Amino acid sequence: MQVTDINWTEAEQDIAQQAFDLxxxxxxxxLIQQVREGSGQIQRLDDIWQLHDFLSARRxxxxxxxxxxxxxLIFVFANLIKxxxxxxxxxxxxxxxxxxxxxxxxxx
Amino acid sequence: MQVTDINWTEAEQDIAQQAFDLxxxxxxxxLIQQVREGSGQIQRLDDIWQLHDFLSARRxxxxxxxxxxxxxLIFVFANLIKxxxxxxxxxxxxxxxxxxxxxxxxxx
Numbered sequence: 001m002q003v004t005d006i007n008w009t010e011a012e013q014d015i016a017q018q019a020f021d022l023x024x025x026x027x028x029x030x031l032i033q034q035v036r037e038g039s040g041q042i043q044r045l046d047d048i049w050q051l052h053d054f055l056s057a058r059r060x061x062x063x064x065x066x067x068x069x070x071x072x073l074i075f076v077f078a079n080l081i082k083x084x085x086x087x088x089x090x091x092x093x094x095x096x097x098x099x100x101x102x103x104x105x106x107x108x
Numbered sequence: 109m110q111v112t113d114i115n116w117t118e119a120e121q122d123i124a125q126q127a128f129d130l131x132x133x134x135x136x137x138x139l140i141q142q143v144r145e146g147s148g149q150i151q152r153l154d155d156i157w158q159l160h161d162f163l164s165a166r167r168x169x170x171x172x173x174x175x176x177x178x179x180x181l182i183f184v185f186a187n188l189i190k191x192x193x194x195x196x197x198x199x200x201x202x203x204x205x206x207x208x209x210x211x212x213x214x215x216x
Binding site: 036040042049051 | 136139140143144146147148150151152153155156157159160163164167
């Protein structure tokens with residue numbers, strides 16, 4: 001299955017950009033909420049370093065995951081669906097070919 | 109002024125250990141308080157990354173600062189006094205020679 005050499009129409013680029021931004025907002029909003037709640041529970045120095053380790057990992061993860069290159073978007077969307085930050089409905093309007101590839105990769 | 113090759117009596121070692129632990133507790137308690145208060149103000153993703161940067165810097169700073177080697181203690185205590193985590197009174201019982209060196213370095 002060739003997924004990196006795919007053309008995106010202008011309409012599809014708009015849909016992709018919106019879905020990408022939506023997933024990023026959902027995931028980062030959840031992170032903000034999680035940190036706000038978790039920080040209230042901090043009692044000891046170990047809790048501080050656990051928070052630091054957690055933020056280091058999340059930052060690294062987010063930096064790598066949200067890769068807006070057209071050659072990568074099929075993988076990015078598949079992963080975001082797998083993780084629950086997008087649903088197939090958020091990608092409505094993409095070609096059936098792209099949607100099939102994304103769904104297929106999301107199940108791997 | 110030679111400060112790295114200094115003998116510490118057993119009584120001085122006890123005083124040094126207590127002062128060291130006291131400063132560490134004061135500073136880390138202040139950090140815990142600061143993070144608890146600051147985290148309540150988190151609204152945006154940028155705030156999260158600022159917190160992460162802040163914790164990275166504090167962790168690095170604390171790791172380097174609290175160096176309990178007898179050859180380093182004069183410098184360590186001078187720095188802790190300079191930063192306000194210790195007062196000369198916390199070191200009462202050390203030799204006048206050591207206290208003079210610490211005071212002198214703390215003013216640099």
